[in-house]
Amino acid sequence: MSFFSMRGIHVGWVSIMLALIASMGGFIFGYDTGQISDIVLMKDFLLRFATCTTPDNCAFSAVREGLIVSLLSIGTLVGALFGAPVADWLGRRYAMTTECGVFIIGVIVQMTSTHVWQQFAVGRFISGLGVGALSAAVPMYQAETAPPQIRGTLTATYQLFITFGILVAYGISIGARSIGQSGSWRTVVGIGILWALILGIGIVFMPESPRKVLLHCFIWLAAHGRMDEAQVSLAVSRGIPASEAYKHHFIRHEADGIKENVEYEKHVKGGWVECFKPKGKILYRTLLGMSLQSLQQLTGANYFFYYGATIFSSVGLSDPFVTQIILGAVNFVCTFGGMYVMERFGRRMPLICGGVWQSAWLFVFASAGTAVDPVTHAGIGKLMIVAACMFILGYAMTWAPGVWILIGETFPTRTRAKQASLSTAANWLWNFLIAFFTPFIGNAISFKYGYVFAGCNLLGAVVAYFFLYESSGLTLEEVNMMYTDPNCKPWTSRQWAPPGYSSRRDFIEKERSDEPNNITGAMIEDARA
Structure with a gap:
């Protein structure tokens, strides 16, 4: 049964359902990203895993907090690399079901932690294996099954569900913090099993790529x-x-x-070595995918998502959890605009404009926090929150959905799974580096950290202009033709x-x-x- 037709192509309920169900992989990703920011501030979690001088005075060292937050990213880095051979061996659907099982095991390890913080961190690593593999398989599956005329919109649902997962994690966390003892953080962690079951079971009923x-x-x-x-x-x-x-x-x-x-x-051989051969611009596209995924992390979005509660605590807010909800809501709502933007304006221009916009607001955020102490000047603290929201607005409408769309549609069939894995692994590598080193960098340079991310956003705009080809509206096979056309350049590719x-x-x-x-x-x- 067809829901509607677009540009002569029927769009059926299966197209919609497979995009939504597969996007639960993004929801799991977002939920795990969003929950830890609030969990590390929960009283029972601090009592069990932090260093306490008194029951009311507990704090994590920078190393311990960095490891608890970032070990998920190390797991996802490894999982993303294994995602390619698993997706090719089992098929896209059964690979996702298997990866959901791995994620659930990691959740159980976290929930059964009592006073050993290393066990909780290892549980996040195991969950990360599943999340990382899903982050390679889901966009690829969506791109391979979506009609080319709406491939951008359907693939962007992965990012939409990431933002939805982050928002839901914030909402559940703010509600669960009043639960007595370990029920506060265990509830937040344990609910993740439900999301994995929805994806792991639901995807079996969808068609294979x-x-x-x-x-x-x-x-x-x-x-x-x-x-x-x-x-x-x-x-x-x-x-x-x-x-x-x-x-x-x-x-x-x-x-x-x-x-x-x-x-x-x-x-043509499709092994890992083929991903690094220049023929057919395979190496070019491997490096482009890895660069775009790295730069997505270097926009600074996870600076706010991982440490937002801590950041806004430092600007004098009495309840930073509420600010996290606001940021999460802006991120989620604006991603709907991102789905329109990526379909209406293509891939290149949104990434170029988004990089410039995000850089400008990060300069405002960093300059405000550096010039005046936001704790003693409430107006500066509010300006920083507005700047963060405007940054998230731009990110949610450009770089957040755009990069995941491009990872699904840039590579040739034979090496797509492996190139997608390498690109996603680059994302998770920078995810880890940012998650682990942010406490150290934040302690050293405070809000000047925003200048670093501002510069990276400008770099992202430059990379998009000089190296990214416009792939909207083409089938995956036609995208491959465009990249191998010697007469086509990135800045002329919109007319190709x-x-x-x-x-x-x-x-x-x-x-x-x-x-x-x-x-x-x-x-x-x-x-x-």
Whole structure:
């Protein structure tokens, strides 16, 4: 059943449901990110795991707090690297179910901690293995199954659910802090099991990635000509009954494009070494993906999400938990705008403009906190909160969803899983470095830390302008063609169109008109050349 049509493409309930269910991986990511900021301030948690001189005077050392917060990121770094072979071996869906099981084990280890902070930290590491693998598998699965005309929107639901998870974690934390003894933090941690069960069970009922199915068909079943399974998978994800999978030209067109691309790529090795070979701009795209994911962390967003309660405590707020709720709400609501922005304005311009906007507000945040003591000047503290909210507004509408969309659609089929893993691992590496070293840096330079992130945002805008190609509106196979076209440059890529079309607009208009064409083979041949 089709919900609606967009640019000549049917969008069915399966497309919507697989995007939403798979995005629970982002929700788990966000929930785990958001909860720790408040947990480390809960009284019972401090009594059990911090250093106490009296029951009312407990505090974490910078090393202990950094490890408790950041060991999740080390786990996600390792999990992201393992996410690729697991997703290729088990398929995208069953890999996600397995990874949810790993996450649940980590949650149980955390919940059973009593007075040994190292056990809690190890539990976060184990949970991180699952979260990291999911962060590689989910955007890839969404990009491979989404119609190209709304791929940005559907893939952006991953980031939307990250923000929703952060907001829910803040809300649950503020409600659970009044629970007696260990029930406060154990409730917050334990609820994470529910989110993993929703994803782990729900994803089994969704279709496998049609590109993954085709890859298996070519590797194992090409001799028997079994292409029907992949074409039916495409049709079902577009809201078209399986019995009509062969009646729609756009299904045949996309399936033929995938088929010829995979047929070509079956002669190319897809190991880890291939990710670093310059032919076909594979190395270029690996480095680009890793750079974008690193720069997403270096925007400074997790400076607020991990340590927001501590930061706003230091500006004199009596209840920093409430400010965390405000930041989380701004992040969540503005991500809806981000879904529109990334679909309406493409990928390049939002990242360029977002980098400049975020940098400007971080300069305001850092300058205000450095010039005047916010504890003694309430107006400065309020200005810093406004600056943080404006920064989050820009981040939620540009860099937050944009990078995850690009990781799903930038790489060729054969190496997509591994390149996505490498890119996501880079994200988690910087996630760890920021989480671990922020207490030390914050103690040393206080709010001047904002200047560092401001500079990184400007760097991100420069990288997006000079190296990122505009991939909106194209199928994944056409994106691969664009990157390998020697006549196309990043700053001219918005006008690029596949052979047979005069411009990107002409290409989109003809796709909307639902007119059949027979240029797929020629397109692939040009890409090979």
